[in-house]
Amino acid sequence: MTYRIYACGSNGKNQLGTSDSKDLDTLQLVFESIHSPVEDIIAGGNHTLILLQNGEVYSTGDNSYGQCFQSPDLLSTGLKRVPNVDGKSWIMGCAGYEFSVLIDCDYQIYSSGLGLKGELGIDHNLTRSPVMSKVNWDSQGRKIVDIKACLDHTIMLLDDGSVYGWGNSRNGKLGDTKEKILWVPTKLQLSQSVKKIQASRDFTVLQFTNNEIMLIGKDRYLIQSQLINIKTSDIKDFKAMWSSLHILTCSHQIISIGNNSHSQLLEIPSKIDIQQFEAGSEHGLLLTKQGTVLSWGWGEHGNCGTKKKDSDSFDYLNVLFDNTERENVALLRGGCATSWMVTSDVD
């Protein structure tokens, strides 16, 4: 089986992993994995990590601060393998603007890059780590279920329903704390157990085990107050762009709340059967039941595909990939004006 990764969008620092650094407005094949499925594509500001299910990680893009886990001599890089530590498989990771975090199969956490607001999570006042460094955190036997980062903060969900975070904690996006920066992983003080997390630029979104969604942090677009109109039992999934929240309902509708400066809140016609959806920094991607990938929102760098109108705002659903008989779409991911699609061969 061959798994193929296609990408388009902003590519100034080679974050798409192509042979040059030109932006692309059509999906281009950038990586092939012959044996292992692709677990995740983790997009930072101008860098990208590709995580395979066999525990290998590849990185590409801006490495000025070591955020690609490559030699600090390399300012930017094409796709290169990231070493495993002590032979341990990587199982998950996240990336913010100029930093990256990887977790191995023993739930050891490693980070690298630049983090003036505690993004590295390594130590007090430690803002730079050009090489991979270990984050000192005792899991106390608990498993890490998910980890998400946006610009300058990281949140981590454990199997006991607790959430830890580090980075910029101004305005409450890492919970109630007087500290403006949390330099090391710190437990968020929450009244209920959490089952799903999302990180956005100014806020964090938590879904509790009773399905209720809560936004913590700066809520400039009054998103929380509009959530009351959504039945909690109707929430299937949710994703955040940098300034909006998008909720997929059990009836396959997307309810969008927040900044609509570039058609980020486009109403998705109810006739579209949504199988999967993803949020980039300010654009959205969805996979239909028929296997077509559609995009909307801010697409100035080609991340929404080729323009049909003379505007960078895609106020319509644009076809980014049309179903073929040869490949199935397995995964979609959105980054900072980048779009990613993983396919597998049809048997």
Add this chain to the structure above:
Amino acid sequence: MSNYYDQIEIEDMTYDPVTQLFTYPCPCGDKFQVFIDDLKDGEDVAVCPSCSLMIQVIFDEEDLDEYYEK
């Protein structure tokens, strides 16, 4: 409707006393930027060198004093 992508408070921006620039991450991966002197002169827009997006900087003129002292 305004032409701004977003409005950002000056406390959320990063100030570099060497370049005299306030910066803030742009969703394209680059950074919005504006000189402190331009803000002093009444400008309130920060632009991104890599794309067409603009933000409006929310500040009072007296907010700038503490940054000039840096």
